[in-house]
Amino acid sequence: MSWFGFPRWKLTKKRSMPEGIWSKCTGCGKLIYTKKLEETLYVCPECGHHIPLTAQRRIDYLIDKGTFCEDPWRLRANDPLNFTGTKPYKEKLKADQKKTGLDDAVITGSGKVLGYGVRIGVTDSNFIMGSMGSVVGEKLTRMIEKAIDERRPVLIISGSGGGARMYEGLYSLMQMAKTCAALGLLRQANLPFISILTNPTMAGVMASFASVGDVIVAEPKALIGFTGPRVIEQTIRQKLPEGFQRSEFLLEHGMIDIIVERSELKARIASLLDYLSP
Amino acid sequence: MNDDVKAGVIDFERPIIELEKKIHELKNFTVDERIDLDREIAIMQDKLDKLKSDTYANLTSWQRVQVSRHPTRPYFLDYVRLITSDFIELHGDRCFGDDKALLGGLAKIDGHKVLILGHQKGRDIKENVLRNFGCAHPEGYRKALRLMKLAEKHNLPIISLIDTPGAYPGIGAEERGQAESIARNLLEMSSIKVPILVYVIGEGGSGGALGIGVGDVVIVMENAYYSVISPEGCAAILWKDRAKAADAAQVLKLTAKELKELDLIDEILDEPLGGAHRDHEKAAVFLKSSILTNLKKLLLVSPDERVRIRYEKIRRIGSFEEK
Structure with a gap:
């Protein structure tokens, strides 16, 4: 399909996984040959921007071919608050389930990274901004508990601008405590947790499991923090400095261990696992 | 008055x-x-x-939110004065500073030696500048954790009084790891061996509240609220209009009564007729009696068992369908 003559809203619509022959870099806006992007793992060859990926693609890039085994639990969000607003939560769920083919914003399972067995959870920022409600909290917690049973390291790749999912109210907030409590048990079992942060990881996700990795790895220039930059600007009534809350800023302030390019991630995680695996 | x-x-x-x-x-x-x-x-x-x-x-949900924010509502230090004796405030996180919006110290409640900590708001502009409107920085959460570890070491139960609009959204807070300081507390509090009693005495604003909110019992005062996001923040997202906070308060199900109905909290703590702000002394009597009752119950359980039950309690929370 030609991209000429597209109505503007379609061109500017956020698409993390562009299809078609040409794809637009969400960083510099240049059109890139999609085949080329697939070769570079969706890192823009022009500007180096790490284009957001679906959870499935992150798993494909990190986990050895044929070793990934998705957890069998089919969990779907209830609507415990019967949340209405501009659009009912139930409809939002349905729309994003259709759009992404996922039940909710996380995929969990087990697999190998260059031969090292791991348990892994990956959030998908295309599903209600990768936010954590009951399903994300429950699946991650079960995955961590499984890792303790099987004595395997845990990897979680976070891509969540949404934090704790507003539409499930306090249920979502409590998933922060739940995932952290499970990681506490993992720690008691002397098993490692490597937290991998991608653009964006904010709010309730960053203020829970994503922050308590034994090692915290981030993709370059990912937005990472507690409060969103717009809210901070409104609160302090001044412009934020360039690069604020980006991976490099966090590294500088001692909040993360390493920044790793996407193309290096698999090898780096394997090296870490070589040191930390039980 | x-x-x-x-x-x-x-x-x-x-x-x-x-x-x-x-x-x-x-x-x-x-x-x-x-x-x-x-x-x-x-x-x-x-x-x-x-x-x-x-x-x-x-009262509507929004009216409860207004009561929870009432400028004459009793604050952390009021309760400390009214229900404890021999309070010794302990300062500083040993890393960066002493947060004046989140306080803690050793105290006695009817002979029980405890660690009491909580957010502190100010009554007037001057005091609110000092207290940062009850919005803590990372050093506040780190101080809280330091004191909780101290309490664990010396077998002192922990009383946590939540009253914050939220953790502070600022440059320094981000630079020093606001998110990490809260996350760390969630992880650590889940396995601290001494009893932890959590009371939302006013505003239970999101992660800033939860950062000292993991415990064996979680009790919300009748006119307090506890929410994943402030009504104003929710209104800004839903309707791009912070003025619609009243509508947002309704959909968020943030009142003590609603949270109890959803089984998200253990108890509702009654307030004096007309709200805690109209009778500090009586509100304090209710709080003290609740602390003593719950503390006695929790002290009957062994530390390991208490931690196991606490984990199970947190573990259970969630609402989903399984195919």
Whole structure:
């Protein structure tokens, strides 16, 4: 399909996984040959921007071919608050389930990274901004508990601008405590947790499991923090400095261990696992 | 006190305050003029009590939020003064500074030695600048954790009083790891061996509240709220209009009653008729009695068992369908 003559809203619509022959870099806006992007793992060859990926693609890039085994639990969000607003939560769920083919914003399972067995959870920022409600909290917690049973390291790749999912109210907030409590048990079992942060990881996700990795790895220039930059600007009534809350800023302030390019991630995680695996 | 009440008066309280004023005037009148109006006063007093209970039984979610933010509502240090003795405040996170919005110290409640900690708001502008409106920085959460570890080491139960609009959204807070400081507390609090009693005494604002909110019992005061996001923040997201906070408060199900119905909290703590701000002493009596009752129960359980039960409690929370 030609991209000429597209109505503007379609061109500017956020698409993390562009299809078609040409794809637009969400960083510099240049059109890139999609085949080329697939070769570079969706890192823009022009500007180096790490284009957001679906959870499935992150798993494909990190986990050895044929070793990934998705957890069998089919969990779907209830609507415990019967949340209405501009659009009912139930409809939002349905729309994003259709759009992404996922039940909710996380995929969990087990697999190998260059031969090292791991348990892994990956959030998908295309599903209600990768936010954590009951399903994300429950699946991650079960995955961590499984890792303790099987004595395997845990990897979680976070891509969540949404934090704790507003539409499930306090249920979502409590998933922060739940995932952290499970990681506490993992720690008691002397098993490692490597937290991998991608653009964006904010709010309730960053203020829970994503922050308590034994090692915290981030993709370059990912937005990472507690409060969103717009809210901070409104609160302090001044412009934020360039690069604020980006991976490099966090590294500088001692909040993360390493920044790793996407193309290096698999090898780096394997090296870490070589040191930390039980 | 009276002037303060006037300053912070909420619309729906006006009829109550007017009736109170009338009773007060009538009482003065009987003294000045030496006339016996006891019967009339008693009738009006009954009317007042009924008005109060009717009004407070039927508050909307937004009205509860307003009560929780009432400028004369008792704060952390008021409760410390009213329910503890020998309070020794302990300062600093040993990393960066001493957060004046989140305080903690050693105290005695009816002979029980405890660690009490909580958010502290200010009563006036000057004090609120000092207290940062009860919005803590990472050093506040790190101080809280340091003190909780101290309590664990010396077998002192922990009483945590939550009253914050949220953790502070600022440059320094981000630079020093606001998210990490909260996350760390969630992880650590889940396995601290001493009893942890959590009370939301005013505002339970999101991660800033939860950062000292993991415990064996979580109790929300009748007119307090506990929410994943502030009503204003929710309104800004849903309707791009912070002024629609009242509508947002409704959809968020953030009142003590709603949270109890959803089984997200253990108990609702009653407040004096008309709200805690109208009778600090009585509110403190209720809080103290609840602390003592719950503490006694929790002390019957062994530390390992307590931690196991705490984990199970957190573990259970969630609402989903499984195919």
